[in-house]
Amino acid sequence: MSDNCQPNPIEPACEVAAVQQIPLNDELVPSTITASSPVIKVPVVVAERKLQIVVESDITLTPAATEIKRVTKNVFLNQVKLVPVRFLRIGTTDFFEVTRAKLFVSGFIRKDIEYSSSACNGALRDRIADVPFSGFAELTQGDFLTRPIIGISDSSKAHFLNECNDQVPRLDKYFFQNLVKYNEQPYGELLGANFFELDFSPILTEPEGTFSTLREKIVMDLYLKVLQVQQHHITGDRHIPTFDEGTLG
16 A cells, blocks of 8 residues: 555644543432421412514615525513403402403514625625514403402591581591502513514515515514412422531431
């Protein structure tokens, strides 16, 4: 075999220092289990909904484009508000469960459009556009995983008779009582979005022609979670980690 067929020795071009890691002993921490029935205050899932958002918009491209290369999208929420419209009293209290509500949602779709201009060997252009949307959804009793809770405030006013004449009231003397309940505000959490989109020039162009307006029609399935902080009494086991004996063992 000819010496020319022997491969030349290859040295690493960008060698870096490395340290081999030593395996560590890994064991389960034992626990002492006791019965527990705590009262906890935690976020509770009120509803999980898929909302379909349909928007249409025109986006200006400067310089003009000759071909769209890639479009990426993300969704940002500015508002998720639950407005109750129907209630069910809890026992004899002044607290009510919400059985029907309007869910207001607003935000924008952030689009990143990469396109080429008519220049030969030209650099790719980038256009970022925020497409706003807003709307509401109707939530009925069967849509709630856990019903939101709202406490109603109240105010009272007592009138008095004139001490010198029991036939007329006093207009300068009143007793006021105000009961104010502060409620946990339901809030939203973004889960995900699925985009279906058609982008085109509103004016038909030749293969090498240019267009400066991109018309888009977007159908977005928006997935979100609505939560409210509530207080619940639960029953379960309490796990307390157990360590090896030390000075107190």
